[in-house]
Amino acid sequence: xxxxxxxxxxxxxxxxxxxxxxxxxxxxxxxxxxxxxxxxxxxxxxxxxxxxxxxxxxxxxxxxxxxxxxxxxxxxxxxxxxxxxxxxxxxxxxxxxxxxxxxxxxxxxxxxxxxxxxxxxxxxxxxxxxxxxxxxxxxxxxxxxxxxxxxxxxxxxxxxxxxxxxxxxxxxxxxxxxxxxxxxxxxxxxxxxxxxxxxxxxxxxxxxxxxxxxxxxxxxxxxxxxxxxxxxxxxxxxxxxxxxxxxxxxxxxxxxxxxxxxxxxxxxxxxxxxxxxxxxxxxxxxxxxxxxxxxxxxxxxxxxxxxxxxxxxxxxxxxxxxxxxxxxxxxxxxxxxxxxxxxxxxxxxxxxxxxxxxxxxxxxxxxxxxxxxxxxxxxxxxxxxxxxxxxxxxxxxxxxxxxxxxxxxxxxxxxxxxxxxxxxxxxxxxxxxxxxxxx
Numbered sequence: 001x002x003x004x005x006x007x008x009x010x011x012x013x014x015x016x017x018x019x020x021x022x023x024x025x026x027x028x029x030x031x032x033x034x035x036x037x038x039x040x041x042x043x044x045x046x047x048x049x050x051x052x053x054x055x056x057x058x059x060x061x062x063x064x065x066x067x068x069x070x071x072x073x074x075x076x077x078x079x080x081x082x083x084x085x086x087x088x089x090x091x092x093x094x095x096x097x098x099x100x101x102x103x104x105x106x107x108x109x110x111x112x113x114x115x116x117x118x119x120x121x122x123x124x125x126x127x128x129x130x131x132x133x134x135x136x137x138x139x140x141x142x143x144x145x146x147x148x149x150x151x152x153x154x155x156x157x158x159x160x161x162x163x164x165x166x167x168x169x170x171x172x173x174x175x176x177x178x179x180x181x182x183x184x185x186x187x188x189x190x191x192x193x194x195x196x197x198x199x200x201x202x203x204x205x206x207x208x209x210x211x212x213x214x215x216x217x218x219x220x221x222x223x224x225x226x227x228x229x230x231x232x233x234x235x236x237x238x239x240x241x242x243x244x245x246x247x248x249x250x251x252x253x254x255x256x257x258x259x260x261x262x263x264x265x266x267x268x269x270x271x272x273x274x275x276x277x278x279x280x281x282x283x284x285x286x287x288x289x290x291x292x293x294x295x296x297x298x299x300x301x302x303x304x305x306x307x308x309x310x311x312x313x314x315x316x317x318x319x320x321x322x323x324x325x326x327x328x329x330x331x332x333x334x335x336x337x338x339x340x341x342x343x344x345x346x347x348x349x350x351x352x353x354x355x356x357x358x359x360x361x362x363x364x365x366x367x368x369x370x371x372x373x374x375x376x377x378x379x380x381x382x383x384x385x386x387x388x389x390x391x392x393x394x395x396x397x398x399x400x401x402x403x404x405x406x407x408x409x410x411x412x413x414x415x416x417x418x419x420x421x422x423x424x425x426x427x428x429x430x431x432x433x434x435x436x437x438x439x
Contacts, residue, residue: 050146051075051138058154065157067124070110070117071132073150080139081111088121090225099133099226102192127157129210131194153208163241164207167248169198169218171233172368173281175361177202178253182221184228188213195226213240218251231255252365254281260401261393267407271379274407275312276372276388283394284311284366292392295376298385298406307375309390313366315373368396380409
């Protein structure tokens, strides 16, 4: 028995050794074949497609009297919650993409993997027309950003709306259309606020809304909270929206100051003019009479004659500086050479529209300014002091007041923008003598 047992154990050891050798050889062969075979990296090609909106719940333009759920925007992939999650303060990345009307509170915006859910923090009210707007900017986990938005309108018992308010918001400080400006339409007399934004041309189309009288306001929303603030520039108009389309027209926004303007500084511009800068924009339509302007030299308080006191844009147009022709371009184009094919500069499509399109300054209203230009017939005295008093200065909000300021002339002579570089503070005869000596 012992001999048979020893032979059996020896055979089993031999079999195990051969099996290990075969497995090792197979492993080496697999490794070599894997090294020799080139395969694409795991994960496939990068995804460059932004998330696509595939469904909205509930459907738009429905009458749902007992609606109590959430408005839902569903996408074709998992979307990103952003670096700032929604916490009901309006600072979350998804909260900044939702405009819910009519409400004055931050809505409840939640991330649900491939969905965004929205509902009012105060709950849905009965017999109201609700408008939920999703702005462009939703991103996926690879930071692909969607440039499309969506608008959902439904009612909780009220009649389906059919009115749309259309208009243009202008930033009066620049006379240009205001991009991404806030539009608020207050339905009177309940003051239910409906909100929207202007497009890249400053235009808006807010609707559909219920019929009625609206107080429409265009706001430069500096803090991007979708709510108007007292210190933000705005303009408003009342309109009765009974037709399908309510034409609002142009809303020229400006900061509405309730206090009168004050003089900030008075500085010498040239030998016979000075710039008067105010604390706020002035009424561009106001024409100040010279009888409302008093200028005195200090310390003797002797009266100084004033030629004009005009808004800076108007003064610039009346006293435009002649172009300097002393330095000319001596290079000339070779008119004998023929134009080589392919070297002519071709304007890209859309460039002309960008130059002449919606971003051009509007001329419907005069330009706003916070500066007046004071002009006198005689040059300023070097190191002299003058007291200026102007009565009845009106700001752009219509508030008037009397202002005073002091002009201090520097020791060095100012540059005369009308007559060139001369000793304009000295008598004319002395100036000519000095110029002859220099020449």
